Amino acid sequence: MSASMQMHSGAGGDVRSGATDGRVLTPGLDTSHRAILYLESVSVSFEGFRALNGLSLTVDDGELRCVIGPNGAGKTTMMDVITGKTRPDEGTAFFGQTIDLTQLSEPEIARAGIGRKFQKPTVFEQHTVFENLELAMKADKRVGPTLFARLDSSQRDRILRTLELIHLVQDARRPAGLLSHGQKQWLEIGMLLMQEPRLLLLDEPVAGMTDKETMRSAELFLTLAGEYTLIVVEHDMDFVARIADRVTVLHEGRVLAEGSMHQVQQHEQVIEVFLGR
Amino acid sequence: MTPVDAIRFDEAAAERPSAEASTTGIAGGTGVRPVAVRARPMVLADAVLRLPRGVLYGVAAFVLLVVFPVGNLLMPADSALHVSDYAVTLGGKVMCYAIVALAMDLIWGYTGILSLGHGLFFALGGYAMGMYLMRSIGAEGVYHSELPDFMVFLDWKAYPWYWRYTEHFWYAATLVVLVPGILACVFGYFAFRSRIKGVYLSIITQALTYAAMLLFFRNDTGFGGNNGFTDFKRILGYPITAPATRIVLFCVTAATLLAGIALCRVLVASKLGRVLTAIRDAESRVMFSGYNPVHFKLFVWTLSAIMCGIAGALYVPQVGIINPGEMSPANSIEIAIWTAVGGRGTLIGPVFGAAAVNLGKSWFTQALPEYWLYALGLVFVVVTLYFPRGIAALWPRREPQR
Numbered sequence: 229m230s231a232s233m234q235m236h237s238g239a240g241g242d243v244r245s246g247a248t249d250g251r252v253l254t255p256g257l258d259t260s261h262r263a264i265l266y267l268e269s270v271s272v273s274f275e276g277f278r279a280l281n282g283l284s285l286t287v288d289d290g291e292l293r294c295v296i297g298p299n300g301a302g303k304t305t306m307m308d309v310i311t312g313k314t315r316p317d318e319g320t321a322f323f324g325q326t327i328d329l330t331q332l333s334e335p336e337i338a339r340a341g342i343g344r345k346f347q348k349p350t351v352f353e354q355h356t357v358f359e360n361l362e363l364a365m366k367a368d369k370r371v372g373p374t375l376f377a378r379l380d381s382s383q384r385d386r387i388l389r390t391l392e393l394i395h396l397v398q399d400a401r402r403p404a405g406l407l408s409h410g411q412k413q414w415l416e417i418g419m420l421l422m423q424e425p426r427l428l429l430l431d432e433p434v435a436g437m438t439d440k441e442t443m444r445s446a447e448l449f450l451t452l453a454g455e456y457t458l459i460v461v462e463h464d465m466d467f468v469a470r471i472a473d474r475v476t477v478l479h480e481g482r483v484l485a486e487g488s489m490h491q492v493q494q495h496e497q498v499i500e501v502f503l504g505r
Numbered sequence: 506m507t508p509v510d511a512i513r514f515d516e517a518a519a520e521r522p523s524a525e526a527s528t529t530g531i532a533g534g535t536g537v538r539p540v541a542v543r544a545r546p547m548v549l550a551d552a553v554l555r556l557p558r559g560v561l562y563g564v565a566a567f568v569l570l571v572v573f574p575v576g577n578l579l580m581p582a583d584s585a586l587h588v589s590d591y592a593v594t595l596g597g598k599v600m601c602y603a604i605v606a607l608a609m610d611l612i613w614g615y616t617g618i619l620s621l622g623h624g625l626f627f628a629l630g631g632y633a634m635g636m637y638l639m640r641s642i643g644a645e646g647v648y649h650s651e652l653p654d655f656m657v658f659l660d661w662k663a664y665p666w667y668w669r670y671t672e673h674f675w676y677a678a679t680l681v682v683l684v685p686g687i688l689a690c691v692f693g694y695f696a697f698r699s700r701i702k703g704v705y706l707s708i709i710t711q712a713l714t715y716a717a718m719l720l721f722f723r724n725d726t727g728f729g730g731n732n733g734f735t736d737f738k739r740i741l742g743y744p745i746t747a748p749a750t751r752i753v754l755f756c757v758t759a760a761t762l763l764a765g766i767a768l769c770r771v772l773v774a775s776k777l778g779r780v781l782t783a784i785r786d787a788e789s790r791v792m793f794s795g796y797n798p799v800h801f802k803l804f805v806w807t808l809s810a811i812m813c814g815i816a817g818a819l820y821v822p823q824v825g826i827i828n829p830g831e832m833s834p835a836n837s838i839e840i841a842i843w844t845a846v847g848g849r850g851t852l853i854g855p856v857f858g859a860a861a862v863n864l865g866k867s868w869f870t871q872a873l874p875e876y877w878l879y880a881l882g883l884v885f886v887v888v889t890l891y892f893p894r895g896i897a898a899l900w901p902r903r904e905p906q907r
């Protein structure tokens with residue numbers, strides 16, 4: 229994982245030397261201006277319903293950002309736009325300085341370094357936990373190389389390290405379908421980590437977890453922040469208060485407030501929206 | 506049997522609790538398997554089936570490639586080891602169907618795409634081989650013309666352009682692979698790129714084979730209309746009805762089937778195979794893991810179509826006829842039934858499913874011809890309700906490879 233960080237800063241160095249025709253082009257992710265994700269005036273409508281309404285949001289590299297908001301505020305739609313599942317009607321979405329997310333397909337975005345955890349844990353239920361991680365692992369994911377892929381020992385070690393991180397070493401050979409709900413959530417997070425992403429989008433990652441599991445998740449996310457950038461959508465306010473650097477409050481498809489947990493809790497409009505006054 | 510039935514079946518499969526439906530054979534876990542095996546009375550059968558895979562392949566190859574030819578050609582008719590011509594023809598035909606069922610299993614059992622148009626690819630392979638066989642008749646047809654009888658009958662003076670070079674066996678053999686392959690590739694590209702899934706894809710494939718059938722029924726299409734191709738005389742210069750020719754065709758079919766099983770085994774045991782089952786179980790996760798499901802589906806879809814084409818090409822010289830009836834929607838649905846009866850998501854299951862259903866059909870259509878379709882329907886219902894994992898569920902499960 230640290231190797232990917234180094235590789236990245238190497239790629240960042242190329243930006244200036246590789247500039248041609250006055251345009252700055254870089255093959256990898258460019259976070260030279262600190263921010264890793266830019267959403268600008270993004271609007272999405274579904275048959276008249278404005279799910280996102282001029283949403284603008286910037287997330288810095290290495291940040292742990294929590295996104296909260298009432299149902300229908302546009303949290304999941306925002307994730308859909310970032311991961312290529314939904315194309316915005318208006319606005320721009322950039323990953324780093326150069327990667328235009330609105331031009332890429334879902335697999336391309338995943339390979340560019342954005343991992344997404346779904347609200348409902350989505351793992352390969354008939355594959356073992358080990359195989360789930362193997363499939364997610366960063367590799368050449370075209371058809372031919374996949375057919376002839378063999379695990380080498382360093383890849384095996386990486387899978388084992390991730391198994392330890394997500395506390396599933398004992399369950400490595402069980403089909404993922406037999407795991408508990410909380411364990412599936414963890415497995416899915418482990419799969420994201422195997423992709424060596426730069427940005428992790430986590431949609432309600434602690435839903436259905438026991439208190440103990442939630443505690444462990446909070447610890448895990450705090451460890452991951454810095455090395456990765458995390459955007460966490462969560463309804464559990466205690467959990468948000470425990471982990472968040474900054475909190476963004478969405479309401480009716482746009483940003484209502486942004487700041488520390490304390491700041492947004494004092495924000496008058498936020499109180500209105502959440503308490504329904 | 507209607508498409509709707511087959512679709513309901515698919516839904517029933519989707520509702521199974523996932524942990525129980527572990528049909529991939531690569532899912533690990535120690536679970537309850539040993540207990541289930543001990544409870545089964547067929548200890549001897551179990552022991553046989555637990556032999557190393559290589560031994561089972563060896564036995565199958567010995568029976569098909571040695572016992573059948575020797576029994577048919579060398580053993581006197583009153584010997585217990587004699588194999589009748591009827592058995593050879595039937596066996597060859599069933600093995601062609603088994604290859605089709607295997608191909609169907611790759612795309613349905615492993616990748617979760619129910620095609621109800623695989624009969625089309627089978628028929629196209631058959632027609633490509635049929636073109637060569639028609640030209641091999643030479644001037645020995647009813648009208649003693651260089652042209653096939655149906656063209657003389659239509660008062661055509663020359664072969665249409667697409668019949669060019671089909672007098673060469675290897676060119677026809679290339680068509681056997683290319684025609685179904687290219688059609689599947691083009692169709693699949695548009696279907697998968699548009700994210701057509703589930704019942705919608707099934708219905709479109711059904712429509713595709715139906716449209717092709719109507720096209721081939723027309724005399725103007727140049728493939729013999731509703732009579733198709735028949736009255737073949739020879740293949741590669743050998744008389745096509747001679748016992749030795751028949752047994753060679755039988756052996757080539759057997760070798761193709763065994764090679765097909767081996768190829769599929771390699772495929773499903775690879776990481777690519779795990780991606781295919783992952784697409785079946787959680788396509789969105791596959792996509793967000795960085796794989797492009799379109800490419801994987803297209804690869805396995807095209808491979809599956811090519812396998813069907815080859816099976817069709819082996820089928821035609823052994824059965825002696827190909828006509829547009831092979832493209833009828835019911836035929837394609839029957840392929841799905843063989844696979845379902847045998848057990849989706851296992852390799853050996855569909856092979857036995859195809860054999861069981863077709864041998865049953867052979868017997869039934871002689872004994873009670875009017876009731877065959879009812880019996881087939883009943884089998885389908887019973888399998889759906891009581892054996893969702895098919896014949897293969899009776900098999901002892903092997904331990905995972907790693």
